[in-house]
Amino acid sequence: MNTKENLYTISVYTENNIGLLNRISAIFQRRHINIESLNTSPSEIEGVSKFTIVVNMTEVNIKKIIGQVEKQVEVIKAYYHNDDETIYQESCIFKMRSNLLFDERQIQNIIKESNSRIVTVNKDFFVIEKSGKKEEIEILYKELSGFGIMQFTRSGRIAVTKEEMKISTMLETYNN
Amino acid sequence: MEMQTIKNKEIVTKVTERISGSEAIVRCLIAEDVKIIYGYPGGAIMPVYDELYKYQDKIHHVLTRHEQGATHSAQGFARISGKVGVAIATSGPGATNLITGIADAQIDSTPMVCITGQVASHLLGSDAFQETDIVGISTPVTKWNCQVTKASQIPEALAKAFYIARSGRPGPVLVDITKDAQFEEFDFSYEKCTKVRSYIPIPKTVEGSLEAAAKIINEAKKPFIVWGQGVILSEAEEQLKAVIEKAGIPAAWTILGASAIPTAHPLNVGMLGMHGNYAPNILTNECDVLIAIGMRFDDRVTGDLNKYAKQAKVIHFEIDPAEVDKNVKTDVAILGDAKASLALLLPLLNKNTHTDWHQEFKDLYAIEYKKVIKNDIHPTEGGLTMGEVLNQINIQSKGEAAIVSDVGQHQMIACRYANFNQTKSNITSGGLGTMGFGLPAAIGAKMAAPEREVVSISGDGGYQMTIQELGTIFQQKAAVKIVVLNNDFLGMVRQWQQLFFDKRYASTEMVNPNFVAIAEGYYIKAKKVTKREELAGAVAEMMASKEAYFLEVCVEKENNVFPMIPSGASVSDIRLE
Numbered sequence: 243m244n245t246k247e248n249l250y251t252i253s254v255y256t257e258n259n260i261g262l263l264n265r266i267s268a269i270f271q272r273r274h275i276n277i278e279s280l281n282t283s284p285s286e287i288e289g290v291s292k293f294t295i296v297v298n299m300t301e302v303n304i305k306k307i308i309g310q311v312e313k314q315v316e317v318i319k320a321y322y323h324n325d326d327e328t329i330y331q332e333s334c335i336f337k338m339r340s341n342l343l344f345d346e347r348q349i350q351n352i353i354k355e356s357n358s359r360i361v362t363v364n365k366d367f368f369v370i371e372k373s374g375k376k377e378e379i380e381i382l383y384k385e386l387s388g389f390g391i392m393q394f395t396r397s398g399r400i401a402v403t404k405e406e407m408k409i410s411t412m413l414e415t416y417n418n
Numbered sequence: 419m420e421m422q423t424i425k426n427k428e429i430v431t432k433v434t435e436r437i438s439g440s441e442a443i444v445r446c447l448i449a450e451d452v453k454i455i456y457g458y459p460g461g462a463i464m465p466v467y468d469e470l471y472k473y474q475d476k477i478h479h480v481l482t483r484h485e486q487g488a489t490h491s492a493q494g495f496a497r498i499s500g501k502v503g504v505a506i507a508t509s510g511p512g513a514t515n516l517i518t519g520i521a522d523a524q525i526d527s528t529p530m531v532c533i534t535g536q537v538a539s540h541l542l543g544s545d546a547f548q549e550t551d552i553v554g555i556s557t558p559v560t561k562w563n564c565q566v567t568k569a570s571q572i573p574e575a576l577a578k579a580f581y582i583a584r585s586g587r588p589g590p591v592l593v594d595i596t597k598d599a600q601f602e603e604f605d606f607s608y609e610k611c612t613k614v615r616s617y618i619p620i621p622k623t624v625e626g627s628l629e630a631a632a633k634i635i636n637e638a639k640k641p642f643i644v645w646g647q648g649v650i651l652s653e654a655e656e657q658l659k660a661v662i663e664k665a666g667i668p669a670a671w672t673i674l675g676a677s678a679i680p681t682a683h684p685l686n687v688g689m690l691g692m693h694g695n696y697a698p699n700i701l702t703n704e705c706d707v708l709i710a711i712g713m714r715f716d717d718r719v720t721g722d723l724n725k726y727a728k729q730a731k732v733i734h735f736e737i738d739p740a741e742v743d744k745n746v747k748t749d750v751a752i753l754g755d756a757k758a759s760l761a762l763l764l765p766l767l768n769k770n771t772h773t774d775w776h777q778e779f780k781d782l783y784a785i786e787y788k789k790v791i792k793n794d795i796h797p798t799e800g801g802l803t804m805g806e807v808l809n810q811i812n813i814q815s816k817g818e819a820a821i822v823s824d825v826g827q828h829q830m831i832a833c834r835y836a837n838f839n840q841t842k843s844n845i846t847s848g849g850l851g852t853m854g855f856g857l858p859a860a861i862g863a864k865m866a867a868p869e870r871e872v873v874s875i876s877g878d879g880g881y882q883m884t885i886q887e888l889g890t891i892f893q894q895k896a897a898v899k900i901v902v903l904n905n906d907f908l909g910m911v912r913q914w915q916q917l918f919f920d921k922r923y924a925s926t927e928m929v930n931p932n933f934v935a936i937a938e939g940y941y942i943k944a945k946k947v948t949k950r951e952e953l954a955g956a957v958a959e960m961m962a963s964k965e966a967y968f969l970e971v972c973v974e975k976e977n978n979v980f981p982m983i984p985s986g987a988s989v990s991d992i993r994l995e
Contacts, residue, residue: 257616261553261563268558309740315562315582318616413615 249278250304250322251330251401254293255285255409257316266293266317269310275299279332279398287410290318296399319409323401330401333373335361336386337393340368346389356382367392434605439569440465442606443533443595444473446576449608452504454495454865456480456488458515460508461548463535465600480865480894483886485512487858489519490884493528494862497845498820498870500653502529502583503862509536510548513594514555518852520590521559525849526674527647529588531579532556538598539567553594561589569602573609581611586619587738588651621739621753628759631733631750632766634707640775641667642705642730644690644698644719647674647848648712648737648756655679655841657760658711664764666771668779670698672713673829674848677838681817687779691719692983693830696790696992697782699983702727703990704778711735712756715745716849725988735759789994790980795835801974802950804828804903808835810957811873811901819871819899820845820863824856824880827909830979832875854883860898861890871899871961878904878930888940891966899960900937900968905975906930913978918985937968944968 256262263282270277278296285292297304304322311320340363342349353360358372372382379396437445443466447455455477459467470479482488485507492503503523507516513534523530537546553565562582566575572595579591635641649658655678662669662679668687669679679686688695690702702708708730713719720726723745734741734748735756742751752759794805808831811819817837822845823829829846838844845863847855860874881902891898912926937944943963947956953971960967981992 260565261557264554265557272558306740306744309742309744313738313740315614315617 245300245302247298247300249296249298249325251328251399252295252297252320252322254311254320255318256291256293258289258291259316262316265314266311281398281400287413294400319412321407323403328401328403330399331373332376332379332397332399333371334379334396336370336391337367338389338391340366342389343368349389352385358382434607436603437606439572439602440600441469442569442572444469444477445606446573446608448476450580452477454478454480455504455506456482456491457506458482458485458488458512460512462509462537462597463506480890482858483889485515486518487884487887487890489516490855490858491862492530493519493523494822494845494859495866496528496530498842498863499866502531502580504531506533509534510550513550513552517555520556520592522847522850522852522855523590524559527588527651529583530590531583532590532592534592534594536594536596539596556592560592563592565594566599567596569599569604573606577609577611578614620737620755623752623754623759627750627752628762628766631752632763634731634733634750635665636768638707640705641707641709642701643667643669643709643711644713645669645675645678645711646672646713649675649678650841652756654757654760657757660764661760664769665767668776672719673833673846675713676833676844678841680839681837689834693979693981696786696981696994697779699989699992700782701778705730707731709733714741720745721983721987721989786981786994802953802971803977804831804973805835807903807971808832810954812837814957814961815871819873822856822860822863822872822874824876825851825853826877826880827979828875828877828903853880856880857884858887861887861896864896864898873899873901875901877909878902878906878928879908888937888942892940892942897965902933902970903973904930904970905973907975933970942966942968946970948972
């Protein structure tokens with residue numbers, strides 16, 4: 243088994259419960275594991291939530307972590323995948339001063355070439371949105387930072403797997 | 419009032435009654451067959467106490483002297499009976515005082531339900547008087563917890579709490595109930611929980627794994643069983659006995675597994691781990707097949723994992739999938755309940771005796787007896803030893819007593835030397851190592867099993883951490899036999915200071931009070947023994963007592979517990995001196 247650290251995406255299907263975020267993040271905290279990103283959202287199954295957690299660790303340890311996560315009463319199922327096994331995206335938004343749009347023609351090119359888009363423009367500021375891989379967002383950040391960024395936020399990773407997740411069939415057997 | 423609900427296409431008629439949330443809490447406990455609870459009242463839980471007053475013919479509330487004592491008593495109750503222990507406390511400090519016991523129950527897999535009062539829901543997050551985020555605080559140390567803010571949520575929350583606490587790998591749960599939910603009236607009905615969608619208490623055994631395990635065991639020349647508390651929790655004692663007897667496999671135990679098989683059983687080869695017996699530790703690194711049953715390869719049991727049973731194929735019987743491959747890589751994992759799995763394994767095993775292999779254990783025992791055990795339990799000179807006190811208790815109790823120990827040197831001696839004829843008889847704080855556990859746990863054990871002799875054995879350090887529970891013993895007339903093995907030191911820490919810190923005895927010497935006077939202050943019969951010739955008589959008098967009895971035995975101040983695996987060393991590097 244691989245003993246070198248790797249980026250893994252953990253998908254956790256859970257009941258929608260108030261304390262669960264705390265319970266799951268405590269598993270990582272207790273073992274001194276840094277969470278690279280964490281996203282919670284509804285899943286493809288009604289009434290089931292999904293945590294998407296990105297961590298950098300060895301495969302030996304991620305298996306143990308999955309065991310600890312699945313052990314929680316309100317966790318239905320947890321999976322881990324490497325980057326080759328998932329399609330993943332992050333998104334980000336930049337708030338910039340509006341005059342740049344007219345004074346700095348280059349910005350238009352950057353927006354076009356980076357496949358980002360302008361969400362809104364008013365007389366003081368405009369907002370750029372971009373979805374993509376973390377590296378693409380980092381490049382865009384670098385390119386825009388020279389013009390002065392008023393605000394910047396990047397979301398956690400969201401991901402789907404190339405292979406089917408067996409969660410739906412599993413849930414059906416539970417419910418029957 | 420009657421309500422009709424359609425469930426599984428059948429019409430189920432539920433009888434409901436309009437009662438308060440606090441009365442519902444008590445009614446839920448009655449429905450779960452709870453007869454004794456341990457706790458301490460306070461502002462945010464007062465409505466529940468008011469109901470306990472009305473229902474005192476159905477539920478006996480034991481007023482402990484500290485909330486920590488309530489949790490340990492509930493643990494002692496659970497450990498001796500196999501039932502869920504219940505502890506109850508108010509919000510704020512009442513709730514935080516439960517935490518040590520909850521953490522102890524979590525790491526030692528003890529079924530316990532804790533109920534805490536909470537400030538009214540409109541005050542949550544306002545830093546109200548005695549408000550604390552007990553759900554947040556208890557999250558990492560509970561199997562499950564939740565907060566209830568409406569009376570109507572109480573029956574479901576408590577039903578779930580009891581189900582989760584006792585099923586699968588047991589553990590502590592906490593239900594925090596706001597004061598307004600306790601006052602609120604609602605239509606009460608109670609249905610026991612039998613299933614939680616996202617929770618699989620007993621995992622399915624992987625197909626073929628039992629056959630694979632049986633093949634490995636049948637081909638083994640030197641098979642060795644190491645068992646833990648899982649055997650006791652799943653009540654698999656008879657199945658384990660049948661397996662070791664049929665296949666002729668020597669078997670050793672972790673301290674939480676102690677008493678599952680009688681001490682005198684010829685295939686019981688003793689205690690594992692840091693202060694365990696010589697043979698099972700040495701031979702862990704000689705066996706060709708290691709069969710772990712309901713144990714989790716704790717570091718105090720394994721020593722250095724890189725030098726632990728590397729030569730052996732490992733078979734792990736385990737109910738908690740997260741434990742498989744956590745510390746020791748297994749060749750075959752048998753997921754599931756130990757009792758069911760062992761029953762299925764038995765017919766697959768060949769009869770065997772492994773006489774030569776068993777002789778190796780006997781030979782090493784002879785060495786340990788000569789170098790350690792003889793001097794521990796039959797000393798001829800020097801001060802009294804802890805081992806000879808245990809020996810006297812064995813003689814007087816004929817191995818029928820439940821031994822409740824605290825944490826430290828006396829605990830290791832108690833686990834090493836206590837004779838057990840019955841299961842569920844060794845009650846101690848294993849994983850967390852909670853000093854102060856013993857005395858309150860003994861109260862819970864005695865109340866759960868009044869017909870049994872319960873002997874609490876503590877050191878002078880741990881005893882003083884929960885000494886106030888003498889008040890509970892007095893008030894409840896709990897006939898607990900209390901033994902304090904007094905060496906005027908925090909003995910285990912002193913031992914480490916001697917061995918690893920050049921005898922710098924930093925803050926381990928205790929200037930102790932008059933323990934007999936303290937016990938007598940609580941109207942408990944008490945005696946102090948300082949001489950060898952007084953010991954047998956004093957133990958006999960204690961065991962003959964129909965009521966609680968306190969016995970202080972002043973033992974040699976600087977004795978060490980051996981054998982010992984130094985921290986971080988391999989099990990086969992166990993030292994006899």
